[in-house]
Amino acid sequence: MRQPEYILTLSCPDQRGIVHSVSGFLAQHGCNIIDSAQFGDAQSATFFMRVHFAVEDSSISDAALREEFAALGAGMQMSWQLHDAHHKPRVMLMVSKIGHCLNDLLFRYKSGLLPVEIKAIVSNHTDFYQLAASYNIPFHHFPLAAGAAPEAKQAQEQKILDIVEANDIELVVLARYMQILSPAMCDALRGKAINIHHSFLPSFKGAKPYYQAHERGVKLIGATAHFVTGDLDEGPIIEQDVERVDHAMEPETLTAIGRDVECVVLARAVKCFVEHRILLNGHKTVVFK
Structure with a gap:
């Protein structure tokens, strides 16, 4: 069976520690980052990020991943979406x-x-x-x-x-x-x-x-x-x-x-x-x- 893969996209007020918080969360939940990109817009003071990652820990469910990331997102005022990377729109x-x-x-x-x-x-x-x-x-x-x-x-x-x-x-x-x-x-x-x-x-x-x-x-x-x-x-x-x-x-x-x-x-x-x-x-x- 292939590993579950996701694409996380988010935007939030620019602040210190966003990349650290997101990458730390993924590491703690048995996820391996495949690629990542980010951009901070000075004019709107908004931070944008896209992370493609694989879930290597089979004990981590989709529901748990979403529920626990929601707490992180709320704390940093994130607007975020988590997409199944294998899904064809x-x-x-x-x-x-x-x-x-x-x-x-x-x-x-x-x-x-x-x-x-x-x-x-x-x-x-x-x-x-x-x-x-x-x-x-x-x-x-x-x-x-x-x-x-x-x-x-x-x-x-x-x-x-x-x-x-x-x-x-x-x-x-x-x-x-x-x-x-x-x-x-x-x-x-x-x-x-x-x-x-x-x-x-x-x-x-x-x-x-x-x-x-x-x-x-x-x-x-x-x-x-x-x-x-x-x-x-x-x-x-x-x-x-x-x-x-x-x-x-x-x-x-x-x-x-x-x-x-x-x-x-x-x-x-x-x-x-x-x-x-x-x-x-x-x-x-x-x-x-």
């Missing part, structure tokens, strides 16, 4: 009519590069139902007409949330889902929905960003993965990347390059999430590599 993908990010995530999932279980694919179009079927993943088509009444949008979003609840979804990935989520939907998915923005935020917002970039003669294009919030494209940033371009490239070339960047950035963000490497720091994130 349940994920739902959402897409519209542009499928490069969807296709990339499905390939990474099938090849074992993303440690997740993709339980459903949701779309407001039918373009990718055959792709979903080829991976044996349920495909849910919930259309929403342009200019639909608020009641119709609410009903469509409720169907999506029903899928989330029925499958106990832990992460929703908007893989180029080209619908603005309502504030109520954003609240329901707070902290567990990631969007890929086809631009290097915060610039060139709106339609056809690569055409805007071409008109401005940019020399770098990029993509941004961020948490979904009620403020459109303003959620805490998780991952970004750029590619250098030049004056000789047409908008179609920029689009092709940009789509490659989007795939990589979104996959990195999803991997960071499922490996519990992202901690919120106000409107920003701490992402441990």
Whole structure:
């Protein structure tokens, strides 16, 4: 039998002795630290930590570990979570009519590069139902007409949330889902929905960003993965990347390059999430590599 492994993530007011207290607790409870990372933010006076460890003492139960760490956490005002490192989070993908990010995530999932279980694919179009079927993943088509009444949008979003609840979804990935989520939907998915923005935020917002970039003669294009919030494209940033371009490239070339960047950035963000490497720091994130 393999040893139980956990990932502990925490944040608390910065103070002396946090690392000593956590590592001491783990040592006293028969645990061996595999890797650890920490960061103290001077501006917010907050300390962040991620520890991956194995439980080598078979007499230590999961319940006892959590109960006894809770006492330590309370004493240091910690906000903490203890995750089973072997657990594969349940994920739902959402897409519209542009499928490069969807296709990339499905390939990474099938090849074992993303440690997740993709339980459903949701779309407001039918373009990718055959792709979903080829991976044996349920495909849910919930259309929403342009200019639909608020009641119709609410009903469509409720169907999506029903899928989330029925499958106990832990992460929703908007893989180029080209619908603005309502504030109520954003609240329901707070902290567990990631969007890929086809631009290097915060610039060139709106339609056809690569055409805007071409008109401005940019020399770098990029993509941004961020948490979904009620403020459109303003959620805490998780991952970004750029590619250098030049004056000789047409908008179609920029689009092709940009789509490659989007795939990589979104996959990195999803991997960071499922490996519990992202901690919120106000409107920003701490992402441990």
